[in-house]
Amino acid sequence: MISYLRAVGALLWKDFITEWRSRESISAMLVFALLVILIFNFALELDLRARESLSAGILWTTFIFSGTIGLNRSLAVEKDRGCLDGLLLAPVDRSVIFFGKALGNLIFMLLVAAIVLPVFSFLYGIQVFQPGFLLVVLLGSIGYAAVGTLLATMVVQVRTRDILLPILLFPLTLPVIIAAVKASQGFIQMQPWTEFSIWVNILVAYDLIFLAAAFMLFDFILEE
Amino acid sequence: MLEKPRLLSFLNIFSGLMILIAAGLVFLYAPIEEMMGPVQKVFYFHVATAWVGMLGFLVAAVAGILYLRTGEQRWDIVGVSAVEISLVFFLVAIIMGSIWARPIWNTWWTWDPRLTTATIVELIYAAYMLLRSGVDEPERRARFSAIYAIFGFISVPLTFISIRLLRTIHPVVIGGAEAASEGGFNMDDPMKTAFFFSLAAFSVFFANLLWHRIRLGTLQEKVVSLRIQSYNKES
Numbered sequence: 001m002i003s004y005l006r007a008v009g010a011l012l013w014k015d016f017i018t019e020w021r022s023r024e025s026i027s028a029m030l031v032f033a034l035l036v037i038l039i040f041n042f043a044l045e046l047d048l049r050a051r052e053s054l055s056a057g058i059l060w061t062t063f064i065f066s067g068t069i070g071l072n073r074s075l076a077v078e079k080d081r082g083c084l085d086g087l088l089l090a091p092v093d094r095s096v097i098f099f100g101k102a103l104g105n106l107i108f109m110l111l112v113a114a115i116v117l118p119v120f121s122f123l124y125g126i127q128v129f130q131p132g133f134l135l136v137v138l139l140g141s142i143g144y145a146a147v148g149t150l151l152a153t154m155v156v157q158v159r160t161r162d163i164l165l166p167i168l169l170f171p172l173t174l175p176v177i178i179a180a181v182k183a184s185q186g187f188i189q190m191q192p193w194t195e196f197s198i199w200v201n202i203l204v205a206y207d208l209i210f211l212a213a214a215f216m217l218f219d220f221i222l223e224e
Numbered sequence: 225m226l227e228k229p230r231l232l233s234f235l236n237i238f239s240g241l242m243i244l245i246a247a248g249l250v251f252l253y254a255p256i257e258e259m260m261g262p263v264q265k266v267f268y269f270h271v272a273t274a275w276v277g278m279l280g281f282l283v284a285a286v287a288g289i290l291y292l293r294t295g296e297q298r299w300d301i302v303g304v305s306a307v308e309i310s311l312v313f314f315l316v317a318i319i320m321g322s323i324w325a326r327p328i329w330n331t332w333w334t335w336d337p338r339l340t341t342a343t344i345v346e347l348i349y350a351a352y353m354l355l356r357s358g359v360d361e362p363e364r365r366a367r368f369s370a371i372y373a374i375f376g377f378i379s380v381p382l383t384f385i386s387i388r389l390l391r392t393i394h395p396v397v398i399g400g401a402e403a404a405s406e407g408g409f410n411m412d413d414p415m416k417t418a419f420f421f422s423l424a425a426f427s428v429f430f431a432n433l434l435w436h437r438i439r440l441g442t443l444q445e446k447v448v449s450l451r452i453q454s455y456n457k458e459s
Contacts (some may be wrong), residue, residue, distance in 0.1 A: 147375070154368050160358035168355060171348040172375055175382040198389065206382055213378055217371050220292050 007092045011100025012107075018077070019108070025073045029112045033066040037120060046124065055126045056184035060140065060177060062116060064170075067109045067144055072165050074105050075152040084156075088222060098149060098218040105152075106145040113137050126188055132200075133187040139203040140180030143210050147173050150214040153221050176210070179203040232435055239432040242425035246272075246418070254418035266324040268419055272426035274317035274342070279430060280310025281349065285377035288370035300366035301441035302434075303373055304356065307349050309433050313426075314349075318342050337387035344383055348376040 019025055040058045044050065078084040078101075087097050117137075121128045128134075148169055155165045179202045186196030250268045257264035283306035291299035321339070322332050333339065352372055359365035411419060 150371075150375075154355075154371065157364065158355070158358040158368070159360060160354070164355060164358055167351045168372065171344050171351060172379045174344055175379060175386045178383075178386045202386060202389075209378065209382070213375060217292075217374065220367055220371055223367065 004093065004096060007090075007096045008100045008103065011087075011096065012104050015074070015101070015104035025070050026108060026111060028073070029066040029070045029108065030115055032069055033062045033112050033116045034119065036062045036065055037116070037123075041123075051124050051126060052189055053185070055120070055124065055188050056181045059116070059120060059128075059184065060181050063109060063113055063137075063141065064144065064173075064177065066112050066116075067105075067141070067148065068166050068169065070108045070112075071105055071145075071148040071152040071169075072155070072162075074101060074108070075149075075156045076161070079156040084222075094219045094222055095215055097222070098153075098214065101153070102145050102149040102214075105149050106141055109141045109145060110138065113141070127190075128188065130187055133184060136180060136183045136187065136200065136203065139200070139207055140176055140184075143176035143180075143203070143207045144173055146207070146211045146214045147176075150218055150221065153218070157221075176203065176206050179206060228439075232432075232439070235428070235432045235435065239425070239429040242421075242428050246422040246425035249414075249418040249421050254415045255412065257415075260328060263324055263327050266320050268422045269426075270317055270320040270324060271419070272422045273313045273320065275423060276426045276430040277310045277314030277317055277345075279427070280306040280313065280434070281345070281373075281377055281380070283434070284310070284349075284352075284373040288373040291366055291370040292374075297362070297366060297445065298438075298442070300362075300370065301438055301445070303366075303369060305434055305437035305441055307352055307373065309430065309437060311346065311349050311353070313430070314342065314346055318346065337384065340387050341380070341384045345380055348379065352376065 037058065040046070040061070044054060044058075046054065075084075078087065088094075117128050120126065148165075151168050151172070152165055155161045155168065158164055179199045183196055183199035183203060185191075186193075186199065246268070250265055254265075254268070256262055284303045287299045287303035287306065290296075291303065318339075321342075325334070326332050352369060355372055356365055356369050359368055
């Protein structure tokens with residue numbers, strides 16, 4: 001168990017170092033996320049009332065879109081430079097690769113959220129710094145990163161990889177997105193907890209189901 | 225193998241007959257519904273096609289599991305055959321639902337849970353076909369589509385539950401309360417007969433099509449391998 005965790009940690013550390021040297025993924029995700037918010041601002045004319053009801057949806061759209069960029073990049077880098085074969089040669093369980101990459105993607109998504117949320121809160125005066133809301137961001141990102149990493153590993157081995165990831169990923173993760181938006185909305189609009197607590201529960205359930213399924217199926221993706 | 229099996233020829237005629245009888249029962253035997261009038265007839269085929277659609281997606285998921293366990297290519301053919309057929313049936317179900325909704329709900333489309341879920345299901349399996357067309361190597365294509373079919377089928381009920389928690393106006397015909405205000409109705413016995421017969425008829429029709437499509441897939445494989453053989457002989 002300890003060696004397993006250490007292997008996951010090593011993979012994660014590798015991702016951090018490569019990212020730190022180039023800063024390509026994070027900066028692209030971040031600029032993209034801010035652009036999405038900007039576009040929403042002009043596209044939707046966010047007045048005071050609209051902000052209340054639309055903020056959760058806008059935030060999650062932003063996270064998801066920028067997350068897709070990160071996911072594609074995270075696995076494409078491995079594939080293009082032949083690193084994936086190197087990872088496969090490592091004497092570790094295949095699921096280590098999954099958890100390492102998924103954790104890396106999750107942390108990058110959360111980093112982007114950590115910068116986007118204050119900006120969003122500053123621009124629109126929406127109170128997002130509540131422990132409950134941050135928990136929802138974490139839970140939603142976990143589900144998205146789990147399915148996303150699995151599919152991205154698959155997509156980088158496919159001829160049409162540049163266009164395929166969002167097409168495969170969005171319909172599958174829709175339940176996570178719905179639950180995350182609804183739960184976030186509850187916190188932003190300060191609804192009583194009992195009214196939207198079910199969405200948080202559902203989010204936890206989805207995360208567990210998708211993580212378990214991804215864990216079981218990941219082996220087959222790298223079976224060469 | 226190359227000859228058409230007898231049972232398949234029989235099934236062609238049998239399923240055609242069943243569809244005809246189902247149509248007869250629906251239009252001649254089942255009474256016209258009091259509130260909605262003739263448009264309610266859509267219901268018998270709408271539910272049957274939707275059912276066959278879901279059945280096919282289930283078959284694809286099971287075939288996916290079997291493929292991953294055994295690695296036999298025929299399970300891949302079963303999977304893609306089921307998805308192809310079900311995509312069409314499901315689209316038909318959505319379109320028929322829309323035809324029914326126009327007079328009853330006074331709109332072609334609402335973002336009701338079931339309609340939304342149906343759209344997403346259709347999109348998931350359209351994505352499945354796109355995924356397949358993006359992979360050239362047969363073994364990898366089979367593996368990836370098996371995984372996606374399984375994942376898709378896990379995700380469908382979750383999507384349905386989450387959207388269901390928002391309010392729905394889609395009638396729950398079987399075992400639903402307060403259905404009348406949403407366009408629901410109680411079925412009397414002739415209606416039930418027509419309904420269940422049309423379910424059965426479409427199921428048989430589906431099995432028939434699936435068999436044809438699997439056979440086509442197997443023959444395609446055969447052509448490919450024959451081509452390779454003759455190429456090897458020449459060179």
